[in-house]
Amino acid sequence: MEKWLGKYSNFFYALMRIVTGALFACHGAQKLFGVLGKPKQEATLMIAAGVIEFLGGILIAVGLFAGYAAFIASGQMAVAFFKQHYPAGFWPIMNGGELSALYCFVFLYIASRGSGILSIDALRGKTRRR
Secondary structure, three states: OHHHHHHHHHHHHHHHHHHHHHHHHHHHHHHHHOOOOOOOOOOHHHHHHHHHHHHHHHHHHHOOOHHHHHHHHHHHHHHHHHHHHHHHOOOHHHHOOHHHHHHHHHHHHHHHHOOOOOOHHHHOOOOOOO
16 A cells, blocks of 8 residues: 555644644533633643644644644643543553543654655745655
8 A cells, every 4th residue: 555655754743733633623612712722721731731732733734843742741631641531540541631641643654754745834945855
């Protein structure tokens, strides 16, 4: 499969970064603005999480300092997993923490690759070619 799709890997990476960032921003919008089917959060920790999710998700999606934003988001998702889900058991499939675990590792990957193509950083000449 890599033989045929490998030449498009930079575009698939950009698509993954954009979609993941946009979905993450939606979680932040839920917490901050009470939209998309969830009530607005009032707790200070949830507001902080909402800011990281909303602003970080936008930065990741548009590819502006995506590596830094993704690193922070990855850490936030690790904290979310261990604070909210881990007390209910180790396995994410059993404790409801699959999304936190998945976001954590996808963001860690994005942090390792940076913004890539189709990004504001690429337009600014601040991303390296792969």
